Amino acid sequence: MLTVAAVAGAAAVAALSLPLDSAGIGWLITAIAAVVAVSLAGPAKVVAGPKPLVDRPLPRFRAEQAGWAAATVALLAVGTFRSAGWLFALCVVVATLTTALTLVAGRSMRSIFVAYLLPFLAAFRAMPWLAHGLSRPNRSGRIVATAAVSVVLLLAFGGLLASADSTFATALERLVPDLGVDTIFRWIFLGGFAAMGVGGAAFLRVAPPDVSRLDRTEGRKVHRWEWAVPLGLLTVLFGLFVAVQAVTLFRGDFGVQEYADEARSGFWQLSWVVGLTLLVLAGAARWAPRAEPADRLLIRVILGALTALTLVIAATAIHRIVLYTAEYGLTRLRLLVFCCELWFVFVLLLVLIAGRRIRAPWLPRLAVAAGVAALIGLAVANPDGMIAERNLRPSGDRPIDLSYLGDLSPDAVPALTGSDRLTNTQLICVLGRMNTGTMTMSDDWRSWNVGLARARVLISTHGNPTYDCTP
Template sequence: MDGKEVDRAAPSVLAAVATSGLVAALALSPARPGLGWLVTALAVAAAVIVAARRAETSARKRNPVWAVFAVALIAVGAFRDSRWLFTLCVLTALVAASLAVAGTSLRGAVEAPINALTRLYWIKRGVQAIRPRGNTRTLLAVAVSAVLLVVFGGLLVSADPAFEALVKRLVPTVDGSSFTSVTMFVLAALFTTGLCWALTQPQAEFSLKAQRISLRRIEWVLPIGVLVLLFAAFVSVQLPALFSVVGDLSYAEYARRGFWQLLVVTALTLGVIGLASRLAPRETSADRAWLRALLGALSVLSLVIVAGAAARMWVYQQEYGFTVLRVLVLTCELWLGLVYLLVIVAGVRLRGSWLPGVVVATAMATLLGLAVLNPERLIADGNLDRYERIGRIDYHYLLGLSADAAPALARLPEPQRTCVLSWPTRELAANPDSLLEFNLARARARGWLALTPLPCKDASFRN
């Protein structure tokens, strides 16, 4: 079967899809991070591996490193309570899982989700292949029975209160929890379908090849050279301000205003470098020397701008306080700095086939590192340090943080401490976790927060 697409899903694939959906329906609580997400991720991974080994098809070469990233990102939900952080981890884990089965490429990053919606016929044919003979008439009989049951049952229920009470006890009601379970079953089953397809089917071959554009040296040296001169002029003029640590408010305004422009510049420059490295000729030693010199200079200058943007954001946070968005963009800038270092390394030897995969891996590692640092506690600690330094703090923003920030919020003086902690204390007490909803941050917060806090007497904290 090598090189040929199998027209229907094997029984092992059908079992993997059903198993993954069932585990997700039973274990997932989408409203909050918890242990159930990790259980579901492990179940999906195990089901897909078993399905791939039993299916008699040619599997593609797969990289287990991406699978490790996917499971590690989902595992964040068992340790951190921050919803925004876990949402980023889940979305990134879906990309990592797709890369694990479909290969390290732009197409591989989205192939599994796309397959989840476009390969349903594959599952349908697999189900049809194992159905017994005469199944159509059996299904028709089941449908007729259901219609009779609904029509006559509804009439009899409305005719007698005692029979109505009996039916209500026997027939489960469809509430929000049931709808959530069905939704989780469908989503997990669909994604497992996409993974199994990518893992068990041979890689599609593309006959259409783009013709390489041949540029003369002047055609790429001139625009890149102009950009290098522009960046050099900017860095030489702004270098003192980029790294000055000034505490007055006017500089903080300046830092905020300049940061976003610098962020866009550094991101766009990556695209320019990638395009130039692909289109520029490198047949002669002079071509390669020009390529190394100009792209190297552009990368180094961009790295300086990245460092300056990060320094501006740090000063701005010191002046105005730490928030989720500010921590995220600062993390993004630090990651962009790492990417530029990788670009410089690749440019030394003019070999960058390894670069896209490593860049994606560093992005996932950066997100995991952010989860390890506990960003919401970091935000709370930063705002409290600022409060001790200048006496200003946004209590209402602190009220919106998750249980991850609870240990830092204990540093607040009274009565602010009681007022800020009263809401998460009531929330944790009113919504206990089941075994599959276990979350280490919430468990630790429950361990030392008072279950019956004193009432907040500060009117500014009341809604």
């Protein structure tokens, strides 16, 4: 009964609070309600009949699972403080991974991949499970009666209190939307979707699957030369590239602008090289034999050298993006790829550390945790504000791109209004370009966030412009 009520309550909170078209505090409220519902979920206790042959106790949350759950809530809480849609969308995607790791304790890359798929499958398996809980005698009637009494009490006393105080009536009007067809359809859609999601999470919470078999590496291995020869040749290729880069940098064949243009054309290729090399290293760690001392020596020498050279290539890519950004300005895409390159470097350092003992079951989870922490840190740093501050700094003859500044989210407004690099006319033009869309819409508590509220206050102090005069 408690599990069914908790899932139903979380689904009702999601239907009333979740804003699908924007970030906002409603996402945080929904996340907290879902966490509480899953924490309360448990198997039904046997109150009659013979004792069950198998007694499965409710598994306890480990510290690692609690950490992943906290990361999920933190990622969805970004919408409460930041209004940048691209940042919050990225946080929501990563939150699906941390949710899966909360429910299913995956360690290797294979088990993490399976753990990511299981919540989607469990959402369909949970429906008959919850329906079985409702099929017990008198439970359906009690739930319906409880819901009916709650609705009658809220309508009766809410109407009396609203008629007694106009301020409370205004607040109640903002909280309770108009009961139109679109609102009812939205509630049914969100409530049903949330019931499946939270129900699937509760199902995995009660009976988590054992994915430890996927963490084993004692599978089929290839011969030492089958992997050592191609990866050895790849190591030689990387060494030649690093040597050419060192000679070019030492001789100074390019000027600053010429090197920035060269960086623009080659940065993406270097990023792909680093990312694909991580996959190659993961495959080698899975299929390379390690039973004999010669095998372990080859792993340390070849994979160690390949990892070290890949670190140099990643550093080259970071150097190129830094030069290119200094010459042409910072954008969201450049900031994201810069953070990805730093994450690549961190993972490569972990690979070097893992090479000491060959076996490192902690590496995949630590790499994912580092990526999640980096994303949360990026949200705390306010990326759109960083971009605005960086592009307002003087840099040679490069003009300020007012159009791009006007396309940033309201999170950039404090940086724009606090800078002395913009004239009053330029500032009004940028603020007028930004003061459209969600900035001019009426307040909705579901999509309220700190960044948007602060931007509205700052824009109102500058005359609240609503026209775009940027080129």
